[in-house]
Amino acid sequence: MNLTTLLSEMTLAEKIGQLVQLTPNFFEEGAGEITGPLQELGLTQENLFQIGSVLGTHTKEQVIQIQQAYLAKSRLKIPLMFMADVVHGYETIFPVPLALASSWNPELVKEMASLSGHEASDAGIQVTFSPMVDLVRDARWGRVMESTGEDPYLNSLLAAAFVKGYQGEQAELETNYQKIAACVKHFIGYGAAEGGRDYNTVDISTINLYQYYLPSFKAAIDAGVKLVMTSFNTINGIPASGNQWLMKTVLRERLGFNQVLISDWAAIWELIPHGVAPDLRKAAQLALEAGVDIDMMTPAYQKSLAELLTADDISEDLIDQAVLRVLQLKADLGLFHDPYRGLLSEDRRELLYPEIAAASRRIASQSMVLLKNEQEVLPLQMTQKVGLVGPFATSQDVLGAWSWIGDTAKSVTLAAGLKASLPDLPVVGTDDRVNFTAQEREQMVTLAKAVDRLIVALGESSEETGEAASKANIALPASQIRLLKELYAVNQNIVVVLFNGRPLELSEVFAHSQGVLEAWFPGSEAGNAIADVLLGRVNPSGKLTMSFPEKVGQVPIYYNQLRTGRPLTVENQDQKYISRYMDVSNDPLLPFGYGLSYTNFEWSVTQSSQNLSENQAITFEVKIKNTGRYSGKETIQCYVKTLFAEVARPQRELKQFVQVALEAGAEKTVTLRITPADLAYVHSDLESRTDKGEYHVYLGNSSLAPKVGEIYFQ
Numbered sequence: 172m173n174l175t176t177l178l179s180e181m182t183l184a185e186k187i188g189q190l191v192q193l194t195p196n197f198f199e200e201g202a203g204e205i206t207g208p209l210q211e212l213g214l215t216q217e218n219l220f221q222i223g224s225v226l227g228t229h230t231k232e233q234v235i236q237i238q239q240a241y242l243a244k245s246r247l248k249i250p251l252m253f254m255a256d257v258v259h260g261y262e263t264i265f266p267v268p269l270a271l272a273s274s275w276n277p278e279l280v281k282e283m284a285s286l287s288g289h290e291a292s293d294a295g296i297q298v299t300f301s302p303m304v305d306l307v308r309d310a311r312w313g314r315v316m317e318s319t320g321e322d323p324y325l326n327s328l329l330a331a332a333f334v335k336g337y338q339g340e341q342a343e344l345e346t347n348y349q350k351i352a353a354c355v356k357h358f359i360g361y362g363a364a365e366g367g368r369d370y371n372t373v374d375i376s377t378i379n380l381y382q383y384y385l386p387s388f389k390a391a392i393d394a395g396v397k398l399v400m401t402s403f404n405t406i407n408g409i410p411a412s413g414n415q416w417l418m419k420t421v422l423r424e425r426l427g428f429n430q431v432l433i434s435d436w437a438a439i440w441e442l443i444p445h446g447v448a449p450d451l452r453k454a455a456q457l458a459l460e461a462g463v464d465i466d467m468m469t470p471a472y473q474k475s476l477a478e479l480l481t482a483d484d485i486s487e488d489l490i491d492q493a494v495l496r497v498l499q500l501k502a503d504l505g506l507f508h509d510p511y512r513g514l515l516s517e518d519r520r521e522l523l524y525p526e527i528a529a530a531s532r533r534i535a536s537q538s539m540v541l542l543k544n545e546q547e548v549l550p551l552q553m554t555q556k557v558g559l560v561g562p563f564a565t566s567q568d569v570l571g572a573w574s575w576i577g578d579t580a581k582s583v584t585l586a587a588g589l590k591a592s593l594p595d596l597p598v599v600g601t602d603d604r605v606n607f608t609a610q611e612r613e614q615m616v617t618l619a620k621a622v623d624r625l626i627v628a629l630g631e632s633s634e635e636t637g638e639a640a641s642k643a644n645i646a647l648p649a650s651q652i653r654l655l656k657e658l659y660a661v662n663q664n665i666v667v668v669l670f671n672g673r674p675l676e677l678s679e680v681f682a683h684s685q686g687v688l689e690a691w692f693p694g695s696e697a698g699n700a701i702a703d704v705l706l707g708r709v710n711p712s713g714k715l716t717m718s719f720p721e722k723v724g725q726v727p728i729y730y731n732q733l734r735t736g737r738p739l740t741v742e743n744q745d746q747k748y749i750s751r752y753m754d755v756s757n758d759p760l761l762p763f764g765y766g767l768s769y770t771n772f773e774w775s776v777t778q779s780s781q782n783l784s785e786n787q788a789i790t791f792e793v794k795i796k797n798t799g800r801y802s803g804k805e806t807i808q809c810y811v812k813t814l815f816a817e818v819a820r821p822q823r824e825l826k827q828f829v830q831v832a833l834e835a836g837a838e839k840t841v842t843l844r845i846t847p848a849d850l851a852y853v854h855s856d857l858e859s860r861t862d863k864g865e866y867h868v869y870l871g872n873s874s875l876a877p878k879v880g881e882i883y884f885q
C-alpha cells in the first residue's frame with residue numbers, strides 16, 4: 172500500500188477524520204468502556220464513518236460488526252483501528268503493574284504483556300494504552316497502582332519488557348496477529364501531580380524531567396513502541412497536549428520518536444479549562460502544532476481543522492504529516508491486508524483460559540512481597556489449625572483498577588484459594604469492607620480464639636485506586652484497624668494479607684500481627700496465588716518498587732532523594748537545624764527494594780578493582796548461599812552514590828541487580844558489572860555523561876544495602 176498515493180486521493184474531511192478517536196457507543200448504544208468525561212460531540216453520521224479509530228470495545232463480534240459497517244461506507248476502504256486499555260490483562264486479569272514490578276523480573280512482565288496482548292487481540296483489540304511508565308513518588312495518587320514505581324532504571328527495564336511483550340521482539344505486528352501495538356503513557360510527568368491529587372498541577376525542573384522521568388519513555392521508544400500518549404498536566408506551565416517544546420524538541424527530536432502521538436481522553440479540549448486556549452479552535456491549533464496526531468474523544472479536530480486551514484492558521488502539511496503517521500500505524504498492523512487481523516479466519520489460535528489462568532496465578536505469586544514474618548508464622552503448616560477472617564476473606568474485588576473486561580464474578584477469592592488445600596478452613600468474611608456487624612465481629616473473634624494461625628484479609632477497594640482515586644489518608648479504614656486489634660488481643664499469631672494498589676501506612680498493622688503479606692490486587696487467580704504463597708508452595712520473592720511511608724505527611728518519599736545541605740546523619744541525630752521532622756522520622760516504614768523470604772541468604776562480595784577507566788568495567792563477585800530451609804530467590808541490588816557532581820545527586824541510585832534462585836543449602840557466585848555508562852547523569856546542560864571522580868557502591872537486598880566498595884573513575 173503506497174500511503175502517499177492514498178493520502179493524495181483523500182479529501183480534507185477524510186484526512187481530518189483519520190485523526191479522530193471515539194468510543195464504540197457512537198456506533199451502537201451502550202457499548203464499550205467510558206474512562207473519562209463524556210460530552211456531546213455534535214458529530215454527523217458522515218463524520219462518524221470517517222473517523223480513524225475506536226477505543227474501548229469489548230468483544231470480537233462488536234469489532235467485526237463495527238468494522239464491517241464502517242468499511243461498507245468508507246469511500247477509500249481505510250480500516251478502523253481498535254484500541255483499549257489492556258493494562259494488566261484483558262479478560263484474564265494479572266496483578267496490577269505496581270505488583271508486577273515487585274517481581275523485579277522483566278521476563279515475567281514481558282510474558283504477562285504477551286499473554287494479555289494475545290487475549291486482547293482475540294477480541295479484536297489492535298492497540299493497547301499500555302505501558303504506563305510514569306515515575307511515582309506519592310502514594311496519595313491513585314494511579315501509582317498502574318506504574319512500576321520510583322526508580323528510573325527499573326522503570327526503564329520494565330517499560331521495554333511491556334513493549335516487547337505486546338509487540339513482539341521485532342514488532343512483528345504486520346504478520347503476527349497475536350501481537351498488538353503498545354502505547355507508552357503519559358508523556359510526561361503525570362505522576363508528579365502536586366498533593367498526589369489527580370489531574371493537578373505538575374512543576375518539574377527540566378533537569379529532573381530528563382534525569383528521572385524521561386528514561387522510562389526513552390526505553391519504551393528504543394524498544395520500538397508504536398504510540399505515545401500525552402499527559403493531562405502542564406510541563407513548564409504549558410499543558411502537554413499543546414506543548415511544542417515537549418512534543419517536538421523533547422519527544423520527536425531528542426528521543427527520536429516519529430510515530431503516532433495520541434492525546435489522552437479529552438486532553439485537547441482540556442487546553443480550554445487549563446486556560447491556554449479560549450476555545451476549541453485554538454485548542455485544536457495548539458495540539459496539531461505540537462504534533463498530536465489523534466484527538467481522543469473530543470470534537471476539536473473534527474470541528475476546527477478545516478476552518479483553521481481555510482483561515483491559513485495551520486498548514487495542510489501539518490494535517491498530512493499526522494494522517495500519514497496514522498495510516499503508517501494501520502499499515503504496520505497489517506490492516507490494509509486484513510482489516511480484521513485474522514478474526515474471521517477459522518484457524519486462528521485463540522488463547523485457552525486454563526493456559527492464561529495458570530500464568531496469571533504463577534505471575535501473581537511472584538509479585539507478592541513478604542513484609543513481616545516473625546516467629547516463622549509463615550508458611551502455614553498443614554498440621555496447624557488455621558482460620559481466615561476479614562473484609563477480603565471472601566471478596567471478589569481482587570482485580571484492581573484498569574481491569575475493565577475482567578469478570579470479578581469469576582475471580583478466585585482468598586477463601587476459595589485456601590479451601591482448595593484446606594477444605595475445612597473456617598472462614599468469616601464480611602459483606603462490607605468497612606462496616607462490620609456486631610455479629611460478624613463476634614464470629615471473627617470467636618474464630619480467632621480457636622485457631623493456631625489466623626489470617627486476616629484487609630485492604631482498600633479497587634475503586635479507591637486507579638484514575639480519579641486520590642486519597643489524602645493512606646491508612647487502612649479505622650474499622651479494619653479496630654478489628655485487627657480486637658483479634659490480636661485474643662491471638663497474636665496473626666498473618667495480615669493486604670489487598671491494595673498503593674503504599675499504605677502500615678504501622679498499626681505491623682504492631683498487631685506476626686506476619687504481613689503484600690498481595691496487592693493479584694488478579695483473576697488471586698486466591699490460588701495467595702494460597703500458593705501462604706502454604707509455602709511458592710516462597711515469596713517480591714521487592715517493593717515504591718517506598719511505604721510511616722506517615723502520609725512524609726510524602727513524597729523515595730529512596731533516591733537528594734542529600735540536601737543539612738542531611739540527617741547518625742552523628743547529628745540530636746541537632747535541631749537539620750532536614751528532619753519533629754514528629755516522625757525521615758525514613759519510610761518500608762524502603763524501596765525491601766522484601767523478605769521464607770529462607771535466608773548470606774553473601775560475600777569481592778570487588779575486582781577500584782580504578783575504572785573508559786571502556787572498562789568494575790565487577791563485584793557475589794558469592795551467595797541459601798542458608799535456610801526453603802528454596803528461594805533473592806534479588807541482589809547494586810546502588811551507587813556519586814560523591815561530588817556538577818548538580819546535586821541522590822543519596823544513592825540503583826544501577827544493577829541480579830536475581831538468584833537457590834535450593835536450600837545451595838550456593839552460587841554471580842557477578843555485577845559497573846561501567847562508566849552506569850555512572851552517567853544529566854548535567855546542567857541537559858546532556859548525560861560521566862564525570863571523573865569517586866563513587867561509593869552499596870550492595871544488598873534492599874535500598875538500605877551496606878557500602879561494599881569505592882570506584883575511582885579516571
Ligand code: GLC
Binds near residue numbers: 356
Ligand atoms: C484515561 C487515562 C488513560 C487511558 C485513556 C483511555 O483518561 O488517563 O490512561 O488510556 O483515558 O481510556
